[in-house]
Amino acid sequence: MASRPAHFDVLIIGAGPAGIAAACCASESGARVGLLDNNPQIGGQIWRGESQHPSHIEAREWLQKFASAKIEFLASTEVIDHLEPGRLVVQSVGMQSGDDVRELTYRNLILCTGARELFLPFPGWTLPNVMGAGGLQALVKSGLPIADKKVIVAGTGPLLLAVAAHLREHGAEVRLIAEQAPRHRLARFALSLAFERAKLAQAFAIRRQLSSVPYKTSCWPIRATGEGKLETVFLRTGAHTWQESCDYLACGFHLVPNTELAALIGCELRGGFVQVDDSQRTSIAGVFAAGELTGIGGVEASIGEGQIAGYAATDRSGSTASLLPQKQRLDHFASLLKRTFALRDELRSLPDSETLVCRCEDVKFARIRNHSSWRDSKLHTRCGMGPCQGRICGAATEFLLGWRADSVRPPVFAAPVQVLAIAGSSQSQPDLVSHEEFR
Amino acid sequence: MKLPVYEVLIIGAGIVGAACAAACAREGLEVGIVEADIVGGGATAAGMGHLVVMDDSEAQFALTRYSQTLWRRLSEQLPADVEYDGCGTIWVASDADEMSAVVQKKQFYESRGVPAQILDSHQLHEVEQSLREGLPGGLLVPEDAVIYAPCAARFLVEQAQSRGAQLHCPRVVTEIAPDGVRLNDGSSIVAQSIVVAAGTWSTRLFPGIDVRPRKGHLLITDRYPGFVRHQLVELGYLKSAHSFISESVAFNIQPRKTGQMLLGSSRQFDKDSSEVDHPMLARMISRAEEFIPNLSRLSAIRTWTGFRAATPDKLPLVGPVPGHENLFLATGHEGLGITTSLGTAELLLNQLLRRETEIPAAPYLPGRVYEGVHA
Numbered sequence: 001m002a003s004r005p006a007h008f009d010v011l012i013i014g015a016g017p018a019g020i021a022a023a024c025c026a027s028e029s030g031a032r033v034g035l036l037d038n039n040p041q042i043g044g045q046i047w048r049g050e051s052q053h054p055s056h057i058e059a060r061e062w063l064q065k066f067a068s069a070k071i072e073f074l075a076s077t078e079v080i081d082h083l084e085p086g087r088l089v090v091q092s093v094g095m096q097s098g099d100d101v102r103e104l105t106y107r108n109l110i111l112c113t114g115a116r117e118l119f120l121p122f123p124g125w126t127l128p129n130v131m132g133a134g135g136l137q138a139l140v141k142s143g144l145p146i147a148d149k150k151v152i153v154a155g156t157g158p159l160l161l162a163v164a165a166h167l168r169e170h171g172a173e174v175r176l177i178a179e180q181a182p183r184h185r186l187a188r189f190a191l192s193l194a195f196e197r198a199k200l201a202q203a204f205a206i207r208r209q210l211s212s213v214p215y216k217t218s219c220w221p222i223r224a225t226g227e228g229k230l231e232t233v234f235l236r237t238g239a240h241t242w243q244e245s246c247d248y249l250a251c252g253f254h255l256v257p258n259t260e261l262a263a264l265i266g267c268e269l270r271g272g273f274v275q276v277d278d279s280q281r282t283s284i285a286g287v288f289a290a291g292e293l294t295g296i297g298g299v300e301a302s303i304g305e306g307q308i309a310g311y312a313a314t315d316r317s318g319s320t321a322s323l324l325p326q327k328q329r330l331d332h333f334a335s336l337l338k339r340t341f342a343l344r345d346e347l348r349s350l351p352d353s354e355t356l357v358c359r360c361e362d363v364k365f366a367r368i369r370n371h372s373s374w375r376d377s378k379l380h381t382r383c384g385m386g387p388c389q390g391r392i393c394g395a396a397t398e399f400l401l402g403w404r405a406d407s408v409r410p411p412v413f414a415a416p417v418q419v420l421a422i423a424g425s426s427q428s429q430p431d432l433v434s435h436e437e438f439r
Numbered sequence: 440m441k442l443p444v445y446e447v448l449i450i451g452a453g454i455v456g457a458a459c460a461a462a463c464a465r466e467g468l469e470v471g472i473v474e475a476d477i478v479g480g481g482a483t484a485a486g487m488g489h490l491v492v493m494d495d496s497e498a499q500f501a502l503t504r505y506s507q508t509l510w511r512r513l514s515e516q517l518p519a520d521v522e523y524d525g526c527g528t529i530w531v532a533s534d535a536d537e538m539s540a541v542v543q544k545k546q547f548y549e550s551r552g553v554p555a556q557i558l559d560s561h562q563l564h565e566v567e568q569s570l571r572e573g574l575p576g577g578l579l580v581p582e583d584a585v586i587y588a589p590c591a592a593r594f595l596v597e598q599a600q601s602r603g604a605q606l607h608c609p610r611v612v613t614e615i616a617p618d619g620v621r622l623n624d625g626s627s628i629v630a631q632s633i634v635v636a637a638g639t640w641s642t643r644l645f646p647g648i649d650v651r652p653r654k655g656h657l658l659i660t661d662r663y664p665g666f667v668r669h670q671l672v673e674l675g676y677l678k679s680a681h682s683f684i685s686e687s688v689a690f691n692i693q694p695r696k697t698g699q700m701l702l703g704s705s706r707q708f709d710k711d712s713s714e715v716d717h718p719m720l721a722r723m724i725s726r727a728e729e730f731i732p733n734l735s736r737l738s739a740i741r742t743w744t745g746f747r748a749a750t751p752d753k754l755p756l757v758g759p760v761p762g763h764e765n766l767f768l769a770t771g772h773e774g775l776g777i778t779t780s781l782g783t784a785e786l787l788l789n790q791l792l793r794r795e796t797e798i799p800a801a802p803y804l805p806g807r808v809y810e811g812v813h814a
């Protein structure tokens with residue numbers, strides 16, 4: 001890290017819809033804008049790989065804007081550490097030597113790190129071919145043959161439909177979509193969508209595509225079995241339990257925000273989300289947040305927030321006024337989503353004593369359930385101490401046991417030891433710390 | 440409501456309080472423990488868990504050796520999650536001067552019955568292949584060990600509970616009264632004797648004592664079984680750990696039973712934020728890389744910090760507070776409290792029962808005068 005760090009007026013972390021919108025709007029001011037993502041391509045979960053053939057009009061519009069804007073895209077780059085306000089340490093993904101560690105400095109930072117799927121542990125969830133819904137979709141996008149495979153899509157939220165439609169398009173035989181939310185809540189949701197013409201049209205299109213696929217509400221998987229890999233899924237609806245044979249189970253119990261970097265920087269969180277004001281400012285000066293990490297509201301909300309953040313971070317809050325009413329409408333949609341797809345209490349009894357909760361450290365549910373908090377359990381059972389640092393089991397235990405896994409320490413992602421040494425020894429203020437000392 | 444009444448009330452369920460509780464309950468005393476947060480969640484959750492015999496003073500030797508022996512005796516009873524590993528320590532010399540210190544160290548240990556073996560350059564490299572070549576040698580102390588202290592604290596508390604001790608957790612002691620303590624929920628506990636084992640927090644309950652928090656950094660890697668096989672500590676550690684004022688780092692790496700590598704150590708005074716101090720962490724890593732160049736390639740998964748309760752003469756405060764017959768201290772264990780917890784507990788138990796102690800108690804008495812040290 002000998003060379004001088006690259007400096008950006010606005011640095012954006014995460015190149016999903018929120019990040020792309022933020023970058024485009026920030027670049028309008030002529031500021032030097034950097035956008036980084038740990039993926040080789042822009043697009044995030046939803047638009048990735050769509051630069052050539054965007055699936056929606058919004059995607060087309062924003063991907064085109066991005067292509068013509070002056071934005072430096074740092075591909076396959078992940079943030080490892082935050083040294084102090086204005087200074088981040090990044091590394092190229094997959095580099096294990098630490099040779100590719102760089103420091104980036106910024107005036108304003110916009111966090112658009114998005115959300116990941118919530119996995120709930122149930123007996124058999126660790127069998128091969130039991131996957132995250134978004135995960136299976138991503139695998140299919142990158143070439144996993146799914147034609148004629150029998151798939152069950154289960155969990156909750158609009159993502160299930162999108163995934164099912166995608167799998168179907170690629171020839172999968174989707175046997176069932178199991179939505180845990182009850183029918184009456186979905187009906188109310190659909191009714192509210194009546195005012196959201198675009199969303200409604202989208203929903204209808206997907207439903208049409210899936211017309212022959214059984215869609216069961218108040219239904220969820222309770223167990224998966226198989227020799228060496230998934231063969232059978234046991235499902236429940238009401239008091240009724242039955243089994244289905246299949247090749248893949250794609251499970252998604254909605255989304256949890258990726259707040260690790262925000263937490264490391266010290267941004268205030270509330271209810272698990274980053275707190276922002278009307279200009280997407282977090283509690284830390286010069287740090288903004290947009291998209292799913294401020295609330296799960298879908299693509300449109302993410303784009304809107306990204307725009308506001310991009311303008312606010314280039315001191316053009318005036319340009320955001322027109323976006324505010326839309327933001328309020330979408331906030332309303334986000335809370336509607338939350339209410340509709342709230343996880344039912346029965347799911348808290350999904351894991352049995354023997355079910356693995358922490359896959360990194362092989363910790364079974366029986367060992368953690370009588371502890372008093374995340375930290376108590378972590379210190380005494382190692383749950384959440386592995387390389388993923390509780391990214392999976394943390395969210396699961398939050399739902400199952402009401403814990404909050406809030407403690408983040410460097411590195412944000414596992415990184416070669418050397419990265420932390422380099423990161424700490426490149427002080428921007430040489431008068432404060434003498435370099436001799438680091439020999 | 441009837442107030443709980445104990446013969447001994449222990450404030451703090453870190454490794455020290457837990458050990459005291461287990462010892463007192465074993466002798467049939469009625470024991471109460473008050474823990475503000477989590478059993479073993481204070482400094483005990485940060486420390487390396489190296490059970491090590493030290494030789495920088497006779498008193499420190501006596502307590503660490505006594506304690507190490509007690510740990511060895513207890514090791515068979517320890518559950519798997521305490522991760523007891525009798526891996527031994529190698530004190531690594533980095534130059535000829537330090538190699539002559541190795542010889543003296545061996546003499547010190549052997550004359551006091553502690554097995555120790557000098558490794559020459561070749562032998563050192565043979566047993567620890569990750570160390571860079573060309574180091575002059577080291578001293579192997581095979582009876583040292585490593586544990587995972589949070590689970591050890593929990594085990595000791597459970598042992599006490601199985602003999603009738605009561606754990607009040609989470610409850611914070613807000614005040615020490617003549618006949619017991621007051622808690623943050625407004626209630627009181629009556630006790631004949633009180634033991635303050637609240638680590639660095641002890642000064643809040645007892646402002647007069649000379650204990651200062653001394654910050655340390657740690658880094659843990661992913662699993663690399665066999666990367667190092669003993670706890671490796673640079674001999675220069677003695678120099679750096681001793682200076683009371685300055686900031687220092689030393690090479691100190693520990694193989695965990697999980698196959699992970701735990702890297703220490705740094706020492707800083709007058710830091711009250713638990714945040715990772717990047718330049719300090721970098722210095723600590725660079726120091727270790729001088730001994731193990733390949734360390735830089737291992738994958739680091741977490742870093743954290745902890746605070747040691749340091750006294751001016753590096754010895755803990757164990758025993759009755761002068762002028763308060765029924766008030767005892769068990770704190771100030773600096774960077775050795777996991778090791779010395781068991782010895783501390785036996786000293787304290789005998790002091791409580793007004794019995795003879797197995798090793799002389801005087802060097803650790805809270806009333807001692809610090810000779811030749813200035814804070």
Ligand SMILES: Cc1cc2nc3c(=O)[nH]c(=O)nc-3n(C[C@H](O)[C@H](O)[C@H](O)COP(=O)(O)OP(=O)(O)OC[C@H]3O[C@@H](n4cnc5c(N)ncnc54)[C@H](O)[C@@H]3O)c2cc1C
Pocket residue numbers: 375378379384385386389406407408409483484485486487488586587588589659699701713714715740741742743744
């Ligand atoms: C022998 C040993 C082995 C260990 N092995 C592992 C391991 O393999 N993997 C692993 O993950 N951990 C491991 N740990 C460390 C453990 O998970 C904790 O990190 C450790 O107990 C220190 O706690 P902490 O200070 O990080 O506090 P935490 O337990 O993380 O949390 C304490 C509080 O501090 C706050 N906090 C967290 N970060 C900061 C910050 N940057 N600044 C200010 N406040 C903060 C949190 O919000 C929380 O409320 C090990 C510990 C020991 C003793």
Ligand SMILES: Cc1cc2nc3c(=O)[nH]c(=O)nc-3n(C[C@H](O)[C@H](O)[C@H](O)COP(=O)(O)OP(=O)(O)OC[C@H]3O[C@@H](n4cnc5c(N)ncnc54)[C@H](O)[C@@H]3O)c2cc1C
Pocket residue numbers: 450451452453454455456457473474475476477478479480481482483484485486487488489490491610611612613636637638639640641644654655656657703704744745746747748769770771772773774775776777778779
């Ligand atoms: C970086 C580092 C590395 C170390 N490495 C080693 C090592 O390798 N080997 C070794 O032997 N030692 C090591 N140590 C030292 C060791 O960790 C400590 O000496 C030891 O854990 C101290 O234990 P304790 O029980 O006194 O304190 P703590 O573990 O801090 O326990 C005190 C307890 O008291 C509770 N408490 C505080 N106030 C109140 C109150 N008012 N009411 C109720 N409860 C209260 C706290 O919640 C806490 O649980 C290391 C320490 C650090 C920081």
